[in-house]
Amino acid sequence: MMAPGPLHAVTVLEQCHVSPSPAPVAGQPRALPLTFFDLVFWDFPPVQRLFFYDNADLLDVRDFLLRELPRFKKSLAAALHHFYPLAGKLTCEMAEGVAPEVVFSDGDSVRLTVAVSSDDFHDLAGDHARDTARFRPLLPALPKHGGSRSQDVLAIQVTVFPRAGICIGTTLHHAVADGSSYVHFMKTWAAIHRLSLECRKPVGPESPPLFDRGVVRDDAGLRDAFVSDHRALFVAGDKRLADWDLSRRPGVLLATFRFTEIQLHRLGSHVESETSVRCSPYALACGAAWAGIVHARDSGSTDGAAASNARFGFVTGCKPRASPPIPANYFGNCLGLCRVEAKRSGLTAAAASAAIWRVIEGLVEEGRAFRDARGWVRCVREYASARAVTVAGSPKLGVYAVDFGALWGRPKKVEIPSVERTGALALAESGRDGGIEVGLALPRAEMEAFRAFYLDLFGSLK
Structure with a gap:
């Protein structure tokens, strides 16, 4: 087994916020209550993924910032138009009278971090054993707000590896989406990025996401039972x-x-x-x-x-x-x-x-x-x-079908x-x-x- 490689610094070049563009239509719900399915994962650690896209023609960071980054931002904003709850905030309290929900307000956004790494791209993207500490700088954190009373739902980081490729890192709160919904978003973002370059016109998902919570029946009262369990576990100081x-x-x-x-x-x-x-x-x-x-x-x-x-x-x-x-x-x-x-x-x-x-x-x-x-x-x-x-x-889930096209293709x-x-x-x-x-x-x-x-x-x- 190969020894883990040395740790390399990651330098943050830019942090910005990307909002849905255009803004979601007026009739779309702005607050999505968590269902009993969501509440199972309410206090889980966030799900973090890394997509490594190789491209030896990526000569330097300046070229990426000037040519590619604006396209990633634009396609991300367009994807968030369809998946706008990902730009919202999640209730972090389970107190009496506080409804656990995802709320989107006008102006909400996803934080996008742009960084550069001197680590070995191809080594990181291998199968062999690598020190987990090498991956952590490629992963964005989820900001909290209002004294930790609410939290961002999604954060994204794009890390450039000169002359090698890029890594897209995502951190997603599990209570908001499962793998199927997450990959639906990622494939939509990638398709908008890919097809807008090929067709030079706006594109959207083949199947728009459905946010209607009414389709989840809860005849057994599981949502109330799960809220009660979470509150009891919090009071008991459960850290399991x-x-x-x-x-x-x-x-x-x-x-x-x-x-x-x-x-x-x-x-x-x-x-x-x-x-x-x-x-x-x-x-x-x-x-x-x-x-x-x-x-x-x-x-x-x-x-x-x-x-x-x-x-x-x-x-x-x-x-x-x-x-x-x-x-x-x-x-x-x-x-x-x-x-x-x-x-x-x-x-x-x-x-x-x-x-x-x-x-x-x-x-x-x-x-x-x-x-x-x-x-x-x-x-x-x-x-x-x-x-x-x-x-x-x-x-x-088909994560290897997240195809950004042109210079990047599939991961x-x-x-x-x-x-x-x-x-x-x-x-x-x-x-x-x-x-x-x-x-x-x-x-x-x-x-x-x-x-x-x-x-x-x-x-x-x-």
């Missing part, structure tokens, strides 16, 4: 979400492990022979990664944790599972929480994959995705305190560095050779143990 956080530990590495279509086929045949279960590629990749992390943690553990059950959590899209179904272009969160447990001692990729697939299969039962919904807010904290492995992203690499704080697997469709890529943030010793597990697993399946 921090049990996932590795960002304060030195020597944490981020690496990508690829599960090609050929590897997944071989793994699927192995799992079926071992368990008689025919798994999806998603269950196979997640199961192998889950088993590898459990193995890596236990290989250096002396606290007897191996005697307990291992826990895994993932989300399922609930738009088609709701009754009535929620339109695909609905903007917000629409995810159900799914839980898996298995014997920790000697957990294999086959056993882990089969356990995950059995839960996925059970979701076909009508209403199954919502059966345990009332406990979602508290369940998340239980899983955090147990350091459960969870999932961020999905191979279905060379997409990372979710915020998994360092959430203990999650960063899943995406492979940007190179089909299959699924899995990003992990682990301490150095655990990363080395995981890599050995991964190589041994696929070495035995040839």
